[in-house]
Amino acid sequence: MRASNVFYNVMTIIFLVLTALWLGIFFSVATGSMEPPVFAPPDTAVPPTQFVPPTLTASPTATVSKTPFPTRTSTPTHTPTDTPPPPTLTPTITTTPAPSGTTTLTPTRTLVPPTSTPTKTPTPTASATLTLTLTPTGPTAAPTDIFPFRVQPSSIVLRENSAVGCEWQGVAGQITTQQGEPVRNIEVRVHGDAMGVLSTLSGTNLTYGQSGWEIKLADAPNNNRYQIELWSGGVQISPTVEMVFPNSCDQNLITINFIQTRPF
Numbered sequence: 001m002r003a004s005n006v007f008y009n010v011m012t013i014i015f016l017v018l019t020a021l022w023l024g025i026f027f028s029v030a031t032g033s034m035e036p037p038v039f040a041p042p043d044t045a046v047p048p049t050q051f052v053p054p055t056l057t058a059s060p061t062a063t064v065s066k067t068p069f070p071t072r073t074s075t076p077t078h079t080p081t082d083t084p085p086p087p088t089l090t091p092t093i094t095t096t097p098a099p100s101g102t103t104t105l106t107p108t109r110t111l112v113p114p115t116s117t118p119t120k121t122p123t124p125t126a127s128a129t130l131t132l133t134l135t136p137t138g139p140t141a142a143p144t145d146i147f148p149f150r151v152q153p154s155s156i157v158l159r160e161n162s163a164v165g166c167e168w169q170g171v172a173g174q175i176t177t178q179q180g181e182p183v184r185n186i187e188v189r190v191h192g193d194a195m196g197v198l199s200t201l202s203g204t205n206l207t208y209g210q211s212g213w214e215i216k217l218a219d220a221p222n223n224n225r226y227q228i229e230l231w232s233g234g235v236q237i238s239p240t241v242e243m244v245f246p247n248s249c250d251q252n253l254i255t256i257n258f259i260q261t262r263p264f
Helices: 004-031
Strands: 149-159 171-176 188-194 195-202 211-216 225-232 242-243 253-260
Touching: 171 188, 171 225, 188 211, 195 211, 242 253
Parallel strands: 171 253
Antiparallel strands: 149 253, 171 211, 188 195, 188 225, 225 242
């Protein structure tokens, strides 16, 4: 057992010596103090071939002959010449004297006065078309203010009765006091040359007011004369008013109002 240990000890010492030796060599090679004998190339090694660049030989210079471009010769197509402008022609007016005995006529403008336009005659108004005549009653002429009722002139109007059309002609109105209060149950009488007496009471047609009235005189327009007046208890209480229609569908109605001026 002891012999085995000696053997191992000797081997260990040998390996340590070899290791120290190799470390020394390695240190010398690393520091450059010696070349490694193991890795040095042998003397018979062929040195590397050095590359020699080829020599460029200059070729003979080629002579380039330059051919000049052909010269373009422009041939003038027109040779301008200094031609003077044509002379300016000045017209010459030759006045030939008129032969003796010739008369030159100068036109004379005649002013014609404008023709006057005839003035259109205005159509008379409705009030102008009516013919109203106040006729007092009794054998002796008496003033009209004896009647308790009188006609209101501004109320007399000719117009169309659009509610019935042209197949109608008549008269209408209302009766009031001076304060405008309605007066009812007053008899309105109308008579004419071609008809008898027609009558109605105030307040029977409210179309013309609270005391309105209306009387149809014909079935078509005409130009007959009519008289209208107010009555009460067999006594005439207003002057008689005469009316004439213009025989027109547009003026087939006459409106006329009466006003009470005093008690009766």
